[in-house]
Amino acid sequence: xxxxxxxxxxxxxxxxxxxxxxxxxxxxxxxxxxxxxxxxxxxxxxxxxxxxxxxxxxxxxxxxxxxxxxxxxxxxxxxxxxxxxxxxxxxxxxxxxxxxxxxxxxxxxxxxxxxxxxxxxxxxxxxxxxxxxxxxxxxxxxxxxxxxxxxxxxxxxxxxxxxxxxxxxxxxxxxxxxxxxxxxxxxxxxxxxxxxx
Amino acid sequence: xxxxxxxxxxxxxxxxxxxxxxxxxxxxxxxxxxxxxxxxxxxxxxxxxxxxxxxxxxxxxxxxxxxxxxxxxxxxxxxxxxxxxxxxxxxxxxxxxxxxxxxxxxxxxxxxxxxxxxxxxxxxxxxxxxxxxxxxxxxxxxxxxxxxxxxxxxxxxxxxxxxxxxxxxxxxxxxxxxxxxxxxxxxxxxxxxxxxxxxxxxxxxxxxxxxxxxxxxxxxxxxxxxxxxxxxxxxxxxxxxxxxxxxxxxxxxxxxxxxxxxxxxxxxxxxxxxxxxxxxxxxxxxxxxxxxxxxxxxxxxxxxxxxxxxxxxxxxxxxxxxxxxxxxxxxxxxxxxxxxxxxxxxxxxxxxxxxxxxxxxxxxxxxxxxxxxxxxxxxxxxxxxxxxxxxxxxxxxxxxxxxxxxxxxxxxxxxxxxxxxxxxxxxxxxxxxxxxxxxxxxxxxxxxxxxxxxxxxxxxxxxxxxxxxxxxxxxxxxxxxxxxxxxxxxxxxxxxxxxxxxxxxxxxxxxxxxxxxxxxxxxxxxxxxxxxxxxxxxxxxxxxxxxxxxxxxxxxxxxxxxxxxxxxxxxxxxxxxxxxxxxxxxxxxxxxxxxxxxxxx
Numbered sequence: 001x002x003x004x005x006x007x008x009x010x011x012x013x014x015x016x017x018x019x020x021x022x023x024x025x026x027x028x029x030x031x032x033x034x035x036x037x038x039x040x041x042x043x044x045x046x047x048x049x050x051x052x053x054x055x056x057x058x059x060x061x062x063x064x065x066x067x068x069x070x071x072x073x074x075x076x077x078x079x080x081x082x083x084x085x086x087x088x089x090x091x092x093x094x095x096x097x098x099x100x101x102x103x104x105x106x107x108x109x110x111x112x113x114x115x116x117x118x119x120x121x122x123x124x125x126x127x128x129x130x131x132x133x134x135x136x137x138x139x140x141x142x143x144x145x146x147x148x149x150x151x152x153x154x155x156x157x158x159x160x161x162x163x164x165x166x167x168x169x170x171x172x173x174x175x176x177x178x179x180x181x182x183x184x185x186x187x188x189x190x191x192x193x194x195x196x197x
Numbered sequence: 198x199x200x201x202x203x204x205x206x207x208x209x210x211x212x213x214x215x216x217x218x219x220x221x222x223x224x225x226x227x228x229x230x231x232x233x234x235x236x237x238x239x240x241x242x243x244x245x246x247x248x249x250x251x252x253x254x255x256x257x258x259x260x261x262x263x264x265x266x267x268x269x270x271x272x273x274x275x276x277x278x279x280x281x282x283x284x285x286x287x288x289x290x291x292x293x294x295x296x297x298x299x300x301x302x303x304x305x306x307x308x309x310x311x312x313x314x315x316x317x318x319x320x321x322x323x324x325x326x327x328x329x330x331x332x333x334x335x336x337x338x339x340x341x342x343x344x345x346x347x348x349x350x351x352x353x354x355x356x357x358x359x360x361x362x363x364x365x366x367x368x369x370x371x372x373x374x375x376x377x378x379x380x381x382x383x384x385x386x387x388x389x390x391x392x393x394x395x396x397x398x399x400x401x402x403x404x405x406x407x408x409x410x411x412x413x414x415x416x417x418x419x420x421x422x423x424x425x426x427x428x429x430x431x432x433x434x435x436x437x438x439x440x441x442x443x444x445x446x447x448x449x450x451x452x453x454x455x456x457x458x459x460x461x462x463x464x465x466x467x468x469x470x471x472x473x474x475x476x477x478x479x480x481x482x483x484x485x486x487x488x489x490x491x492x493x494x495x496x497x498x499x500x501x502x503x504x505x506x507x508x509x510x511x512x513x514x515x516x517x518x519x520x521x522x523x524x525x526x527x528x529x530x531x532x533x534x535x536x537x538x539x540x541x542x543x544x545x546x547x548x549x550x551x552x553x554x555x556x557x558x559x560x561x562x563x564x565x566x567x568x569x570x571x572x573x574x575x576x577x578x579x580x581x582x583x584x585x586x587x588x589x590x591x592x593x594x595x596x597x598x599x600x601x602x603x604x605x606x607x608x609x610x611x612x613x614x615x616x617x618x619x620x621x622x623x624x625x626x627x628x629x630x631x632x633x634x635x636x637x638x639x640x641x642x643x644x645x646x647x648x649x650x651x652x653x654x655x656x657x658x659x660x661x662x663x664x665x666x667x668x669x670x671x672x673x674x675x676x677x678x679x680x681x682x683x684x685x686x687x688x689x690x691x692x693x694x695x696x697x698x699x700x701x702x703x704x705x706x707x708x709x710x711x712x713x714x715x716x717x718x719x720x721x722x723x724x725x726x727x728x729x730x731x732x733x734x735x736x737x738x739x740x741x742x743x744x745x746x747x748x749x750x751x752x753x754x755x756x757x758x759x760x761x762x763x764x765x766x767x768x769x770x771x772x773x774x775x776x777x778x779x780x781x782x783x784x785x786x787x788x789x790x791x792x793x794x795x796x797x798x
Contacts, residue, residue: 045430047428124420
């Protein structure tokens with residue numbers, strides 16, 4: 001599972017994959033930065049409704065935000081127990097990360113289907129909808145990748161048992177997961193809370 | 198599955214993870230597309246040789262103008278620079294390979310398949326014809342109902358993904374894999390410009406990625422991001438495109454600047470003048486490169502504040518660039534200059550790039566820019582920086598490092614003939630375009646009336662293009678000739694300064710028998726000479742048991758994964774069964790990702 005597991009002494013003493021993830025995160029900042037800027041520019045430019053105020057359900061989104069934040073806590077614990085080589089707890093918390101991610105995706109599915117079916121807000125209904133779905137859909141895709149990644153780690157751990165405590169891999173996945181979480185905090189603030197400002 | 202793959206033959210190239218082989222494949226691929234893009238140019242110049250020409254139809258011309266720009270930028274200069282990154286960066290920093298050898302192979306295959314996808318548009322006669330910056334709303338479905346725009350979007354998207362992966366790989370490689378003792382300010386300047394280029398790549402590519410997804414959505418799902426009728430804005434595309442597009446300009450020129458710095462120092466037999474300032478200038482160019490995008494858009498009416506700020510930032514970027522030009526001149530000053538083909542190309546880079554830079558400074562004034570916008574003056578400007586600059590620098594790099602890569606010298610006579618044909622042809626083509634632009638000839642027109650005083654300079658430009666084409670043909674002849682009959686090259690034929698010259702030509706698969714240790718800038722040079730120029734006996738590469746050196750295993754997964762990713766994109770340009778093809782692509786992508794992750798590297 002590793003490209004450079006042969007413990008090459010790096011110039012910075014930071015493991016290559018971890019470093020690469022930080023660089024990818026820098027790149028992703030510009031990806032989400034563009035999407036968020038695009039949303040802010042376009043949210044009020046719709047020619048026809050519905051508007052953000054018409055559709056957002058802040059209580060449900062608050063709940064899903066809380067869920068995603070808690071999955072980050074689970075991620076911290078999963079890495080901690082991986083380093084401690086405590087197999088049961090490592091697997092349990094990895095499972096909780098996956099579960100947290102899946103629940104978040106469930107909320108997003110609920111949100112999108114409510115918007116489309118009840119509010120009549122399809123992808124191309126107006127420019128607010130297009131920008132909104134592009135931004136939150138991209139974030140949802142990132143959560144999906146994270147869920148797949150963490151489930152793969154869980155399955156690997158279940159198969160290989162005590163031989164596999166690859167905390168480097170878990171830490172890299174953790175960096176990714178926390179980043180996706182931080183992006184959601186920004187989206188929650190800028191997209192969902194700014195409606196009330 | 199990857200344990201016992203052959204070390205020679207086709208399979209070995211398809212499964213290689215060796216940075217040197219990947220570099221060679223990048224070079225061959227980009228030189229192939231240099232011919233393709235060059236033929237585009239020759240056809241266009243033939244059409245414009247005389248007024249009212251009917252050699253090409255307007256439609257064909259529009260396709261050629263689009264594909265020429267797209268090809269030369271994404272399929273020639275970027276991958277040819279990548280060839281140099283691949284081959285040289287690990288050697289110059291004293292590393293056994295890049296940080297992620299399989300990702301490196303993946304980048305190459307994605308780039309190759311993406312390039313082929315883009316060029317498939319010729320076969321189905323749906324050639325993109327919206328210009329290389331594909332301005333909205335020309336890209337909307339109602340104006341371009343065929344798949345031509347989709348080919349452009351997806352081709353650039355896939356090729357961009359290759360660059361993104363490579364940029365992360367090379368950033369980590371340079372920061373993390375340096376030889377013992379090589380602190381950041383002891384790296385060769387080429388490594389520095391490469392480092393800055395990678396930062397520009399991984400920060401600017403996501404912006405174009407989003408913009409391309411937005412046009413895809415407009416075309417496929419009927420959204421209106423760039424459709425004013427639905428609340429979108431046409432100028433939004435220009436902003437997003439140039440936020441990527443201007444750093445892209447520096448992505449194209451910085452590697453060549455690094456190459457030229459290495460060549461000039463070697464052939465003047467002097468250390469690069471003002472090395473530290475060169476490093477800071479490169480960083481300053483990279484930083485300011487993100488703050489000048491709107492100077493491409495002065496005529497869209499940005500308002501006085503934005504116009505003034507972007508104009509000032511653009512003028513500011515001339516400072517680090519000017520610093521570099523003076524440093525190159527000072528490097529040559531008082532040196533024992535040897536005029537080889539490589540150094541001729543490098544010196545001409547400095548001159549031609551200065552020309553292009555000067556017309557660039559003219560454009561930083563919005564008042565002047567308004568007059569030049571979309572005229573041939575602009576065409577002259579960016580060909581001076583990208584062709585007279587980047588391409589000349591890259592040619593110099595090929596002549597300089599060819600002996601290292603192949604173990605044979607390139608023929609100097611053919612090389613110098615090519616150089617002079619290029620110099621004369623290039624200036625004959627592009628210098629008159631300044632006049633044409635000032636006389637009001639708009640760019641991207643496929644023909645013109647004969648009574649506008651444009652005839653003579655257009656004829657000159659076309660003749661220049663033909664002369665350049667002869668030079669180009671000589672280059673390929675020289676490559677083949679030298680590969681077979683070229684004189685055998687020693688390990689250090691130019692008396693070089695950087696670490697790649699300390700090992701055999703061509704280098705062994707494992708690069709360094711023992712990883713080098715470095716104590717100063719130009720460390721290899723000071724192993725050969727004392728600081729006051731007395732000759733030393735350089736240390737030999739130690740003899741070690743080769744079987745003890747661990748090399749990463751070859752792998753099939755990079756090419757499979759690249760195939761999967763390209764298939765996903767291909768689904769969007771196929772009318773029938775497109776979804777099916779994309780889904781098979783998704784399956785292949787997922788399967789290869791897992792195969793990759795669980796493979797022993």
